Amino acid sequence: MLRKKTHCNKKIAKTRRYHILEVLSKGAFGTVYKAKDEKTGTFVAIKVLDSEESGALSTAFGDKRKKAYIELKNHPNLVAILDDGIIDDIPYIVTEFVPDAVTLSNVLAKLPNHKMVLNLSIYIILQISDALLSLHQQGFIHTDLSPSNILIVPRDAKILLIDYTDAFPVESVSRPEKGTLPYAAPEMVLRYRIQPNADIFSLGVIFYQILTGKLPFDVVLLDYCPPTPPHKLDSFIPLKIDSIILKAIEINPDRRYQNIHQFRTDLTKAAQQASLLLKKEEAEALFKNLQL
Amino acid sequence: MAFLFLVVIGSVTYITVKYPTHLYEHTILLPDIGNIREHPRLALANGTSYPLIKNVTTIGRTQENDIILVDRHVSKYHASVELSEEEGYRIRDISQNGVFLNSRKIPANQPVKLSDGDLIRIGYTELRYVKKENSLQ
Numbered sequence: 315m316l317r318k319k320t321h322c323n324k325k326i327a328k329t330r331r332y333h334i335l336e337v338l339s340k341g342a343f344g345t346v347y348k349a350k351d352e353k354t355g356t357f358v359a360i361k362v363l364d365s366e367e368s369g370a371l372s373t374a375f376g377d378k379r380k381k382a383y384i385e386l387k388n389h390p391n392l393v394a395i396l397d398d399g400i401i402d403d404i405p406y407i408v409t410e411f412v413p414d415a416v417t418l419s420n421v422l423a424k425l426p427n428h429k430m431v432l433n434l435s436i437y438i439i440l441q442i443s444d445a446l447l448s449l450h451q452q453g454f455i456h457t458d459l460s461p462s463n464i465l466i467v468p469r470d471a472k473i474l475l476i477d478y479t480d481a482f483p484v485e486s487v488s489r490p491e492k493g494t495l496p497y498a499a500p501e502m503v504l505r506y507r508i509q510p511n512a513d514i515f516s517l518g519v520i521f522y523q524i525l526t527g528k529l530p531f532d533v534v535l536l537d538y539c540p541p542t543p544p545h546k547l548d549s550f551i552p553l554k555i556d557s558i559i560l561k562a563i564e565i566n567p568d569r570r571y572q573n574i575h576q577f578r579t580d581l582t583k584a585a586q587q588a589s590l591l592l593k594k595e596e597a598e599a600l601f602k603n604l605q606l
Numbered sequence: 607m608a609f610l611f612l613v614v615i616g617s618v619t620y621i622t623v624k625y626p627t628h629l630y631e632h633t634i635l636l637p638d639i640g641n642i643r644e645h646p647r648l649a650l651a652n653g654t655s656y657p658l659i660k661n662v663t664t665i666g667r668t669q670e671n672d673i674i675l676v677d678r679h680v681s682k683y684h685a686s687v688e689l690s691e692e693e694g695y696r697i698r699d700i701s702q703n704g705v706f707l708n709s710r711k712i713p714a715n716q717p718v719k720l721s722d723g724d725l726i727r728i729g730y731t732e733l734r735y736v737k738k739e740n741s742l743q
Contacts, residue, residue, distance in 0.1 A: 489669075500657075500659050501659060501672075504656070506672035506673070507670065507672055538645075565645075566659050566660060567660055568662070
Protein backbone atom coordinates (compact mmCIF):
# COMPACT_ATOMS: atom_id res chain seq x y z
CA MET A 315 0.00 0.00 0.00
CA LEU A 316 2.84 2.32 0.93
CA ARG A 317 4.62 1.38 -2.28
CA LYS A 318 1.59 2.32 -4.33
CA LYS A 319 1.28 5.64 -2.52
CA THR A 320 4.88 6.54 -3.26
CA HIS A 321 4.35 5.46 -6.85
CA CYS A 322 1.44 7.89 -7.32
CA ASN A 323 3.26 10.63 -5.45
CA LYS A 324 6.16 10.40 -7.85
CA LYS A 325 3.85 10.57 -10.83
CA ILE A 326 2.12 13.68 -9.60
CA ALA A 327 5.47 15.21 -8.66
CA LYS A 328 6.29 15.03 -12.35
CA THR A 329 3.82 17.83 -12.98
CA ARG A 330 6.12 20.06 -10.86
CA ARG A 331 3.06 22.01 -9.96
CA TYR A 332 1.42 19.99 -7.19
CA HIS A 333 3.15 19.08 -3.98
CA ILE A 334 1.42 16.06 -2.41
CA LEU A 335 0.82 16.48 1.32
CA GLU A 336 -1.38 13.61 2.49
CA VAL A 337 -3.91 10.96 1.50
CA LEU A 338 -7.47 12.22 1.97
CA SER A 339 -9.34 9.07 0.97
CA LYS A 340 -8.84 5.83 -0.82
CA GLY A 341 -11.69 4.48 -2.91
CA ALA A 342 -12.26 1.45 -5.06
CA PHE A 343 -10.68 3.00 -8.12
CA GLY A 344 -8.17 5.52 -6.92
CA THR A 345 -6.80 7.74 -4.23
CA VAL A 346 -7.56 11.35 -3.38
CA TYR A 347 -4.62 13.40 -2.14
CA LYS A 348 -4.40 16.78 -0.50
CA ALA A 349 -1.79 18.82 -2.32
CA LYS A 350 -0.44 22.32 -2.58
CA ASP A 351 -0.65 24.08 -5.89
CA GLU A 352 2.76 25.73 -6.20
CA LYS A 353 1.48 28.01 -8.93
CA THR A 354 -1.34 29.59 -6.93
CA GLY A 355 -0.24 28.74 -3.39
CA THR A 356 -3.63 27.19 -2.58
CA PHE A 357 -4.54 23.73 -1.37
CA VAL A 358 -6.18 21.38 -3.85
CA ALA A 359 -7.51 17.81 -3.88
CA ILE A 360 -6.11 15.48 -6.56
CA LYS A 361 -7.84 12.28 -7.57
CA VAL A 362 -5.48 9.74 -9.13
CA LEU A 363 -6.62 6.40 -10.50
CA ASP A 364 -4.77 3.31 -9.28
CA SER A 365 -2.34 2.24 -11.99
CA GLU A 366 -3.92 -1.25 -12.16
CA GLU A 367 -7.35 0.23 -12.87
CA SER A 368 -6.32 3.03 -15.17
CA GLY A 369 -6.14 0.76 -18.20
CA ALA A 370 -9.68 -0.51 -17.72
CA LEU A 371 -11.13 2.85 -16.87
CA SER A 372 -9.02 5.35 -18.76
CA THR A 373 -11.75 5.60 -21.36
CA ALA A 374 -14.03 6.96 -18.65
CA PHE A 375 -11.61 9.83 -18.24
CA GLY A 376 -10.90 10.07 -21.93
CA ASP A 377 -10.96 13.18 -24.06
CA LYS A 378 -14.68 13.06 -24.78
CA ARG A 379 -15.67 12.94 -21.13
CA LYS A 380 -12.90 15.34 -20.16
CA LYS A 381 -14.35 18.05 -22.32
CA ALA A 382 -17.76 17.31 -20.90
CA TYR A 383 -17.11 18.09 -17.25
CA ILE A 384 -14.68 20.89 -17.88
CA GLU A 385 -17.49 22.85 -19.53
CA LEU A 386 -19.76 22.54 -16.50
CA LYS A 387 -20.71 25.75 -14.80
CA ASN A 388 -19.66 26.40 -11.21
CA HIS A 389 -22.39 25.81 -8.69
CA PRO A 390 -22.37 26.40 -4.91
CA ASN A 391 -23.18 22.72 -4.32
CA LEU A 392 -20.61 21.32 -6.76
CA VAL A 393 -16.90 21.08 -5.94
CA ALA A 394 -15.07 23.11 -8.59
CA ILE A 395 -12.78 21.25 -11.00
CA LEU A 396 -9.57 23.21 -11.48
CA ASP A 397 -7.30 21.14 -13.68
CA ASP A 398 -6.78 17.69 -15.11
CA GLY A 399 -4.24 15.76 -17.07
CA ILE A 400 -2.62 12.42 -17.79
CA ILE A 401 0.81 11.36 -16.58
CA ASP A 402 2.22 8.05 -17.84
CA ASP A 403 -1.27 7.00 -18.96
CA ILE A 404 -2.68 7.61 -15.48
CA PRO A 405 -5.36 10.29 -15.46
CA TYR A 406 -5.68 12.72 -12.58
CA ILE A 407 -8.20 15.40 -11.71
CA VAL A 408 -7.54 18.45 -9.58
CA THR A 409 -10.46 19.91 -7.65
CA GLU A 410 -10.99 22.61 -5.09
CA PHE A 411 -9.91 21.48 -1.58
CA VAL A 412 -12.71 21.84 0.94
CA PRO A 413 -11.29 22.24 4.45
CA ASP A 414 -12.98 20.52 7.44
CA ALA A 415 -15.25 18.52 5.18
CA VAL A 416 -16.59 15.07 6.03
CA THR A 417 -18.37 12.67 3.73
CA LEU A 418 -22.00 11.85 4.44
CA SER A 419 -21.04 8.18 4.82
CA ASN A 420 -18.57 9.08 7.58
CA VAL A 421 -21.18 11.28 9.26
CA LEU A 422 -23.74 8.43 9.20
CA ALA A 423 -21.18 6.00 10.59
CA LYS A 424 -20.71 8.23 13.65
CA LEU A 425 -24.39 8.80 14.37
CA PRO A 426 -26.45 6.54 16.66
CA ASN A 427 -28.40 4.03 14.53
CA HIS A 428 -26.69 5.63 11.47
CA LYS A 429 -29.58 8.02 10.95
CA MET A 430 -30.22 11.73 11.00
CA VAL A 431 -33.00 14.01 12.22
CA LEU A 432 -35.79 14.73 9.75
CA ASN A 433 -35.23 18.46 9.11
CA LEU A 434 -31.46 18.08 8.65
CA SER A 435 -31.97 15.15 6.26
CA ILE A 436 -34.35 17.27 4.17
CA TYR A 437 -31.81 20.13 4.21
CA ILE A 438 -29.07 17.84 2.83
CA ILE A 439 -31.31 16.25 0.20
CA LEU A 440 -32.55 19.66 -1.03
CA GLN A 441 -28.99 20.95 -1.37
CA ILE A 442 -27.96 17.88 -3.36
CA SER A 443 -31.05 18.15 -5.54
CA ASP A 444 -29.91 21.72 -6.34
CA ALA A 445 -26.57 20.36 -7.54
CA LEU A 446 -28.33 17.66 -9.55
CA LEU A 447 -30.68 20.22 -11.07
CA SER A 448 -27.65 22.14 -12.32
CA LEU A 449 -26.03 18.97 -13.76
CA HIS A 450 -29.27 17.83 -15.41
CA GLN A 451 -30.00 21.27 -16.87
CA GLN A 452 -26.58 21.16 -18.49
CA GLY A 453 -27.36 17.75 -19.97
CA PHE A 454 -25.48 15.44 -17.60
CA ILE A 455 -26.40 12.50 -15.39
CA HIS A 456 -24.18 12.02 -12.32
CA THR A 457 -24.58 8.18 -12.37
CA ASP A 458 -22.60 7.55 -9.18
CA LEU A 459 -24.42 9.36 -6.41
CA SER A 460 -23.74 7.82 -2.99
CA PRO A 461 -23.11 9.01 0.59
CA SER A 462 -19.34 8.84 -0.08
CA ASN A 463 -19.79 11.39 -2.87
CA ILE A 464 -21.51 13.94 -0.67
CA LEU A 465 -19.30 16.29 1.34
CA ILE A 466 -20.53 18.15 4.40
CA VAL A 467 -18.81 21.16 5.92
CA PRO A 468 -20.51 21.23 9.35
CA ARG A 469 -19.09 24.67 10.27
CA ASP A 470 -21.14 26.53 7.66
CA ALA A 471 -23.69 23.83 6.78
CA LYS A 472 -22.31 23.55 3.28
CA ILE A 473 -23.31 20.47 1.29
CA LEU A 474 -21.25 19.61 -1.79
CA LEU A 475 -21.53 17.00 -4.47
CA ILE A 476 -18.19 15.54 -5.53
CA ASP A 477 -16.96 13.00 -8.07
CA TYR A 478 -19.06 14.18 -10.95
CA THR A 479 -16.16 13.78 -13.36
CA ASP A 480 -17.81 10.58 -14.54
CA ALA A 481 -21.03 12.50 -15.26
CA PHE A 482 -22.71 11.06 -18.28
CA PRO A 483 -24.06 13.10 -21.20
CA VAL A 484 -27.83 12.52 -21.47
CA GLU A 485 -27.69 11.93 -25.22
CA SER A 486 -24.87 9.37 -24.89
CA VAL A 487 -25.79 5.90 -26.09
CA SER A 488 -23.03 4.06 -24.28
CA ARG A 489 -23.45 2.77 -20.71
CA PRO A 490 -21.79 3.96 -17.51
CA GLU A 491 -18.93 1.61 -16.56
CA LYS A 492 -19.33 1.72 -12.83
CA GLY A 493 -21.89 2.34 -10.16
CA THR A 494 -22.46 1.87 -6.46
CA LEU A 495 -25.01 -0.56 -5.09
CA PRO A 496 -27.67 -0.16 -3.88
CA TYR A 497 -27.65 3.46 -5.03
CA ALA A 498 -27.33 2.67 -8.75
CA ALA A 499 -30.73 2.66 -10.46
CA PRO A 500 -31.95 -0.80 -11.58
CA GLU A 501 -31.94 0.23 -15.25
CA MET A 502 -28.26 1.14 -14.83
CA VAL A 503 -27.44 -2.18 -13.16
CA LEU A 504 -29.22 -3.93 -16.04
CA ARG A 505 -27.28 -1.79 -18.52
CA TYR A 506 -30.43 -0.48 -20.16
CA ARG A 507 -30.52 3.08 -21.43
CA ILE A 508 -30.66 5.59 -18.60
CA GLN A 509 -32.36 8.94 -18.17
CA PRO A 510 -31.55 11.72 -15.65
CA ASN A 511 -34.07 10.20 -13.24
CA ALA A 512 -31.53 7.42 -12.56
CA ASP A 513 -29.95 10.04 -10.24
CA ILE A 514 -33.31 10.57 -8.51
CA PHE A 515 -33.33 6.86 -7.62
CA SER A 516 -29.88 7.23 -6.01
CA LEU A 517 -30.96 10.36 -4.16
CA GLY A 518 -34.11 8.58 -2.95
CA VAL A 519 -32.07 5.64 -1.62
CA ILE A 520 -29.77 8.09 0.23
CA PHE A 521 -32.82 9.92 1.64
CA TYR A 522 -34.32 6.61 2.83
CA GLN A 523 -31.00 5.62 4.38
CA ILE A 524 -30.31 8.84 6.30
CA LEU A 525 -33.88 8.95 7.64
CA THR A 526 -34.20 5.33 8.71
CA GLY A 527 -30.61 4.12 9.09
CA LYS A 528 -31.52 1.24 6.78
CA LEU A 529 -31.23 0.54 3.07
CA PRO A 530 -34.46 0.08 1.11
CA PHE A 531 -33.18 -2.83 -0.98
CA ASP A 532 -31.20 -5.96 -0.26
CA VAL A 533 -27.84 -5.40 -1.90
CA VAL A 534 -26.83 -9.05 -2.01
CA LEU A 535 -30.08 -10.51 -3.37
CA LEU A 536 -30.64 -7.55 -5.66
CA ASP A 537 -34.30 -8.55 -5.81
CA TYR A 538 -35.67 -4.99 -5.55
CA CYS A 539 -38.65 -6.18 -3.50
CA PRO A 540 -40.98 -3.30 -2.60
CA PRO A 541 -39.26 -1.57 0.35
CA THR A 542 -40.81 -1.05 3.79
CA PRO A 543 -42.29 2.47 3.76
CA PRO A 544 -40.04 4.78 5.86
CA HIS A 545 -42.87 5.82 8.23
CA LYS A 546 -43.27 2.18 9.28
CA LEU A 547 -39.66 2.25 10.45
CA ASP A 548 -40.03 5.67 12.09
CA SER A 549 -43.53 6.99 12.77
CA PHE A 550 -42.21 10.58 12.95
CA ILE A 551 -41.73 10.61 9.19
CA PRO A 552 -44.73 12.42 7.63
CA LEU A 553 -46.72 10.41 5.07
CA LYS A 554 -46.11 13.04 2.40
CA ILE A 555 -42.34 12.70 2.78
CA ASP A 556 -42.87 8.95 2.74
CA SER A 557 -44.63 9.00 -0.61
CA ILE A 558 -41.96 11.32 -2.09
CA ILE A 559 -39.24 8.83 -1.13
CA LEU A 560 -41.20 5.85 -2.46
CA LYS A 561 -41.82 7.64 -5.75
CA ALA A 562 -38.10 8.47 -6.03
CA ILE A 563 -37.04 4.84 -5.49
CA GLU A 564 -39.57 3.34 -7.90
CA ILE A 565 -37.88 0.49 -9.75
CA ASN A 566 -39.76 1.30 -12.95
CA PRO A 567 -38.14 4.53 -14.23
CA ASP A 568 -41.42 5.48 -15.94
CA ARG A 569 -43.25 5.52 -12.60
CA ARG A 570 -40.46 7.40 -10.84
CA TYR A 571 -40.12 11.20 -10.67
CA GLN A 572 -39.39 12.25 -14.24
CA ASN A 573 -37.27 15.24 -13.31
CA ILE A 574 -35.37 16.53 -10.29
CA HIS A 575 -37.28 19.81 -10.42
CA GLN A 576 -40.56 18.02 -9.62
CA PHE A 577 -38.90 16.07 -6.79
CA ARG A 578 -37.46 19.28 -5.37
CA THR A 579 -40.78 21.13 -5.57
CA ASP A 580 -42.70 18.30 -3.89
CA LEU A 581 -40.12 17.95 -1.11
CA THR A 582 -39.95 21.69 -0.44
CA LYS A 583 -43.75 21.88 -0.28
CA ALA A 584 -44.07 18.87 2.04
CA ALA A 585 -41.29 20.19 4.27
CA GLN A 586 -42.86 23.64 4.42
CA GLN A 587 -46.24 22.23 5.44
CA ALA A 588 -44.66 20.19 8.22
CA SER A 589 -42.42 23.12 9.30
CA LEU A 590 -39.32 21.09 8.52
CA LEU A 591 -37.60 23.55 6.21
CA LEU A 592 -34.32 24.69 7.77
CA LYS A 593 -32.51 27.97 7.27
CA LYS A 594 -28.72 27.86 6.86
CA GLU A 595 -28.11 29.15 10.41
CA GLU A 596 -30.45 26.54 11.88
CA ALA A 597 -28.67 23.80 9.95
CA GLU A 598 -25.30 25.12 11.19
CA ALA A 599 -26.54 24.90 14.80
CA LEU A 600 -27.80 21.34 14.27
CA PHE A 601 -24.51 20.24 12.69
CA LYS A 602 -22.69 21.82 15.65
CA ASN A 603 -24.79 19.72 18.04
CA LEU A 604 -23.82 16.58 16.16
CA GLN A 605 -20.16 17.28 17.11
CA LEU A 606 -18.74 15.82 13.91
CA MET B 607 -11.61 -1.05 7.40
CA ALA B 608 -12.17 -1.71 3.74
CA PHE B 609 -12.08 -4.99 1.85
CA LEU B 610 -11.51 -4.87 -1.85
CA PHE B 611 -12.24 -7.74 -4.20
CA LEU B 612 -11.67 -7.43 -7.91
CA VAL B 613 -12.29 -10.14 -10.48
CA VAL B 614 -12.16 -9.66 -14.23
CA ILE B 615 -14.51 -11.82 -16.29
CA GLY B 616 -14.90 -10.68 -19.87
CA SER B 617 -16.95 -7.52 -20.34
CA VAL B 618 -18.12 -6.46 -16.91
CA THR B 619 -19.69 -3.62 -15.00
CA TYR B 620 -17.90 -2.25 -11.96
CA ILE B 621 -20.19 -2.02 -9.00
CA THR B 622 -19.27 -0.99 -5.46
CA VAL B 623 -21.36 -2.58 -2.74
CA LYS B 624 -21.85 -0.69 0.48
CA TYR B 625 -23.42 -2.11 3.58
CA PRO B 626 -25.46 0.01 5.97
CA THR B 627 -23.18 -0.83 8.87
CA HIS B 628 -20.55 1.45 7.28
CA LEU B 629 -17.98 -0.89 8.71
CA TYR B 630 -16.75 -2.16 5.41
CA GLU B 631 -17.32 -1.89 1.71
CA HIS B 632 -16.16 -3.90 -1.20
CA THR B 633 -16.20 -3.82 -4.94
CA ILE B 634 -17.65 -6.60 -7.00
CA LEU B 635 -17.99 -6.96 -10.70
CA LEU B 636 -21.38 -7.78 -12.06
CA PRO B 637 -21.86 -9.36 -15.45
CA ASP B 638 -23.43 -7.17 -18.13
CA ILE B 639 -26.86 -8.04 -16.84
CA GLY B 640 -27.88 -7.87 -13.21
CA ASN B 641 -29.96 -10.52 -11.48
CA ILE B 642 -32.99 -8.50 -10.47
CA ARG B 643 -35.41 -11.19 -9.34
CA GLU B 644 -39.14 -11.67 -9.27
CA HIS B 645 -39.76 -9.53 -12.36
CA PRO B 646 -41.25 -10.76 -15.61
CA ARG B 647 -38.33 -11.14 -17.97
CA LEU B 648 -37.05 -12.17 -21.36
CA ALA B 649 -34.52 -14.97 -21.11
CA LEU B 650 -31.93 -16.11 -23.61
CA ALA B 651 -31.05 -19.81 -23.90
CA ASN B 652 -27.58 -19.09 -22.46
CA GLY B 653 -29.13 -18.05 -19.14
CA THR B 654 -28.91 -14.27 -19.66
CA SER B 655 -32.15 -12.63 -18.71
CA TYR B 656 -33.57 -9.16 -19.12
CA PRO B 657 -36.03 -8.17 -16.38
CA LEU B 658 -38.82 -5.97 -17.76
CA ILE B 659 -38.71 -3.04 -15.36
CA LYS B 660 -39.77 -0.27 -17.74
CA ASN B 661 -43.13 0.59 -19.29
CA VAL B 662 -41.46 0.20 -22.67
CA THR B 663 -38.32 -1.92 -23.10
CA THR B 664 -36.80 -1.62 -26.55
CA ILE B 665 -34.95 -4.42 -28.36
CA GLY B 666 -32.56 -4.00 -31.27
CA ARG B 667 -29.03 -4.20 -32.57
CA THR B 668 -27.87 -0.69 -31.67
CA GLN B 669 -26.84 0.98 -28.42
CA GLU B 670 -29.97 3.15 -28.37
CA ASN B 671 -31.98 0.12 -27.24
CA ASP B 672 -32.41 -1.23 -23.74
CA ILE B 673 -31.79 -4.81 -24.81
CA ILE B 674 -29.00 -5.01 -27.36
CA LEU B 675 -28.92 -8.23 -29.38
CA VAL B 676 -25.65 -8.97 -31.13
CA ASP B 677 -27.12 -10.65 -34.23
CA ARG B 678 -26.83 -9.21 -37.72
CA HIS B 679 -30.32 -10.45 -38.56
CA VAL B 680 -31.74 -8.16 -35.88
CA SER B 681 -32.80 -4.68 -37.05
CA LYS B 682 -31.37 -1.52 -35.48
CA TYR B 683 -34.73 -0.97 -33.79
CA HIS B 684 -36.52 -4.28 -33.92
CA ALA B 685 -39.20 -4.65 -31.27
CA SER B 686 -40.46 -3.34 -27.97
CA VAL B 687 -42.10 -4.93 -24.97
CA GLU B 688 -44.77 -2.67 -23.54
CA LEU B 689 -46.57 -2.83 -20.23
CA SER B 690 -50.34 -2.49 -20.52
CA GLU B 691 -52.54 -2.14 -17.42
CA GLU B 692 -55.20 -4.50 -18.81
CA GLU B 693 -53.13 -7.11 -20.60
CA GLY B 694 -49.75 -7.11 -18.89
CA TYR B 695 -46.71 -7.29 -21.18
CA ARG B 696 -47.18 -7.08 -24.95
CA ILE B 697 -44.67 -7.30 -27.77
CA ARG B 698 -44.66 -4.96 -30.76
CA ASP B 699 -42.81 -5.54 -34.01
CA ILE B 700 -41.30 -2.30 -35.34
CA SER B 701 -38.93 -3.91 -37.84
CA GLN B 702 -38.89 -4.82 -41.52
CA ASN B 703 -37.73 -8.34 -40.70
CA GLY B 704 -40.54 -9.47 -38.45
CA VAL B 705 -40.98 -10.93 -34.99
CA PHE B 706 -42.06 -14.54 -34.48
CA LEU B 707 -44.10 -15.53 -31.46
CA ASN B 708 -44.18 -19.31 -30.95
CA SER B 709 -43.07 -19.70 -34.59
CA ARG B 710 -45.85 -17.48 -35.97
CA LYS B 711 -45.14 -14.08 -37.41
CA ILE B 712 -46.94 -11.31 -35.53
CA PRO B 713 -48.61 -8.40 -37.37
CA ALA B 714 -46.37 -5.36 -37.80
CA ASN B 715 -46.70 -2.51 -35.31
CA GLN B 716 -49.55 -4.13 -33.39
CA PRO B 717 -48.95 -5.13 -29.79
CA VAL B 718 -49.51 -8.83 -29.07
CA LYS B 719 -50.11 -10.11 -25.54
CA LEU B 720 -47.37 -12.28 -24.07
CA SER B 721 -48.10 -15.42 -22.03
CA ASP B 722 -45.75 -17.20 -19.66
CA GLY B 723 -43.33 -19.42 -21.59
CA ASP B 724 -43.90 -17.78 -24.99
CA LEU B 725 -40.95 -18.11 -27.36
CA ILE B 726 -40.05 -14.94 -29.23
CA ARG B 727 -37.71 -15.07 -32.23
CA ILE B 728 -36.00 -11.87 -33.32
CA GLY B 729 -33.50 -12.38 -36.14
CA TYR B 730 -31.74 -15.63 -35.22
CA THR B 731 -32.11 -14.92 -31.49
CA GLU B 732 -34.69 -16.66 -29.35
CA LEU B 733 -36.01 -15.17 -26.16
CA ARG B 734 -38.36 -16.85 -23.71
CA TYR B 735 -40.92 -14.69 -21.86
CA VAL B 736 -40.83 -15.77 -18.21
CA LYS B 737 -43.58 -14.30 -16.08
CA LYS B 738 -42.57 -15.80 -12.78
CA GLU B 739 -39.33 -17.20 -11.41
CA ASN B 740 -39.12 -20.98 -11.83
CA SER B 741 -42.57 -21.07 -13.42
CA LEU B 742 -41.29 -23.24 -16.25
CA GLN B 743 -39.73 -25.92 -14.07
